[in-house]
Amino acid sequence: MMDAVRQDAREAVADLSFSQALAEGLSLTPKEIPCKFFYDAAGSALFDAICALPEYYQTRTEVALLRRNAGEIASLIGADAEIVEFGAGALRKVRILLDALSRPRGYTPIDISGSYLRDVTRRLAVDYPNLALCPVVGDFTMPLHIPKMNGAVRRAGFFPGSTIGNFRPDTAMTLLRRMREMLDGGGLLVGVDLVKDPAILHAAYNDAAGVTAAFNKNLLARANRELNAGFDLEDFAHYAPYNPKAQRIEMYLVSLKRQSVRLGGRIVEFQAGEAVHTEDSHKYTIESFREIAARAGFIPRAVWADENRQFSLHWLESR
Ligand code: AVI
Numbered sequence: 001m002m003d004a005v006r007q008d009a010r011e012a013v014a015d016l017s018f019s020q021a022l023a024e025g026l027s028l029t030p031k032e033i034p035c036k037f038f039y040d041a042a043g044s045a046l047f048d049a050i051c052a053l054p055e056y057y058q059t060r061t062e063v064a065l066l067r068r069n070a071g072e073i074a075s076l077i078g079a080d081a082e083i084v085e086f087g088a089g090a091l092r093k094v095r096i097l098l099d100a101l102s103r104p105r106g107y108t109p110i111d112i113s114g115s116y117l118r119d120v121t122r123r124l125a126v127d128y129p130n131l132a133l134c135p136v137v138g139d140f141t142m143p144l145h146i147p148k149m150n151g152a153v154r155r156a157g158f159f160p161g162s163t164i165g166n167f168r169p170d171t172a173m174t175l176l177r178r179m180r181e182m183l184d185g186g187g188l189l190v191g192v193d194l195v196k197d198p199a200i201l202h203a204a205y206n207d208a209a210g211v212t213a214a215f216n217k218n219l220l221a222r223a224n225r226e227l228n229a230g231f232d233l234e235d236f237a238h239y240a241p242y243n244p245k246a247q248r249i250e251m252y253l254v255s256l257k258r259q260s261v262r263l264g265g266r267i268v269e270f271q272a273g274e275a276v277h278t279e280d281s282h283k284y285t286i287e288s289f290r291e292i293a294a295r296a297g298f299i300p301r302a303v304w305a306d307e308n309r310q311f312s313l314h315w316l317e318s319r
Contacts, residue, residue: 019227019264026268026276033219035166035251035279040222044116046215051090053211055203059090061311062160062191066093069304069313070100073189076302076315081186082106082132082152086140086159086179088120093160097189098128105152106132110140141175146182155186162193162311165248165282169292172282176296180318187317188298194305194312195283198242205240205249205281213238216251216278223263230262239275251279286312 016024018037025032039047051059066073079102085094088109098104107124111117117135125133132151138144146155157179164172179188205212216238223229239252255270284292289312290300298316305312 018222022223022227022229022263023266026263030275030277031270032277033253037219037222038215038279040218040226043215043218043222046211046218048090049211050207050215053204053207053209055207057200057204057310058162058191058193061306062162062313063093063096065191065304065306065311065313066096066160070096072302072304073097073313073315074100074102077101077156077187077189078154079103080105080151080153081156082108082149082154084108084110084146084155084157084183084186086110086157087161087163088117088135089161089163091120091123094158095127097158098131104128104131106134106149108134108136108146108149110136110138110144110146112137112139140182141178143178144182146184155183157183157186157188157190159188160191160313162191162281164190165193165284166279167282168280169282173292173296176293176298176316180297183318185318187301187315190293190314190316192289192312192314193281193283194309195247195285196310198244200310201242201249201283202240205242205251206238210238212240216240216253219278220253227264228262229264235259236276246280247283249279249281249283250277251281252277284312286314289314 021034050056081101082105083097088111109117109120114137117137121133121135132149134149136146167175217233217236220231220233220236224231235256236253237256239254240249242249252275255274258272259270260267286303293300293316297319299319300314301317302315303312
């Protein structure tokens with residue numbers, strides 16, 4: 001019962017503004033900051049740098065999978081489709097898809113950042129003059145109405161990057177169900193990171209150059225920039241162990257000493273060694289992901305993985 005109640009509080013925290021989420025998340029025991037707040041301009045640039053790290057195999061493996069299987073993916077999606085991307089991410093990935101599709105009719109990126117969407121559509125409009133671009137500013141974890149697109153025969157969702165892993169499995173299932181509804185009978189192409197040697201996972205989230213540490217600590221830097229907080233980044237450690245039982249990387253900021261930190265008009269107390277939970281990154285087997293997709297109402301069809309079984313791409317169809 002306690003856990004259920006606490007979980008409700010945690011999920012509610014994720015729906016707040018950064019200042020509210022920080023105030024509430026840091027008053028919980030244990031403390032937390034929802035991972036969606038990583039992605040301000042500085043955090044997005046750090047995430048781009050993570051994607052290019054030698055230890056972070058996900059991005060290059062997924063891009064290679066998309067390239068190698070683009071023809072097959074395009075024939076499963078079919079001609080005259082509209083691509084709906086959940087969270088406009090790296091344009092590099094959707095371009096591979098658009099280039100392989102027969103007569104793609106439209107591209108509907110959904111993102112909470114209007115300025116990012118404007119930039120994405122401006123860049124795509126140059127290279128795809130015949131593609132209808134319909135950006136939707138919104139949070140795709142909430143039910144959203146996606147306007148019908150003229151001429152499109154079906155919708156195909158695109159959710160690359162294993163962002164699905166940043167949701168707990170039960171929430172991931174609910175999100176997939178919501179996406180299925182938004183796709184209105186269309187299928188979903190989703191990238192999913194796989195369980196593997198913990199040493200590989202550990203290295204991917206504890207890179208030698210310290211970029212992931214800077215990405216994690218950017219939450220505190222962002223609070224200093226935006227909320228007049230008084231965090232000293234040197235007084236917190238990036239800690240990202242793999243939890244093999246839960247099959248996920250857990251990311252924390254650990255206070256290196258007992259300290260009182262100014263946050264807006266109040267003071268937050270940290271004990272020495274106290275952890276602030278900032279992210280989970282769940283890993284799946286091909287089978288365990290297909291099971292979640294089936295529980296969400298999809299029929300798991302094709303799946304592609306690299307030869308080292310590090311990353312997978314799933315094509316799910318609506319029932
Ligand atoms: C966006 N997401 C899939 C990344 C991940 O691997 O969970 C975020 C990330 N966190 C640390 N490194 C990358």
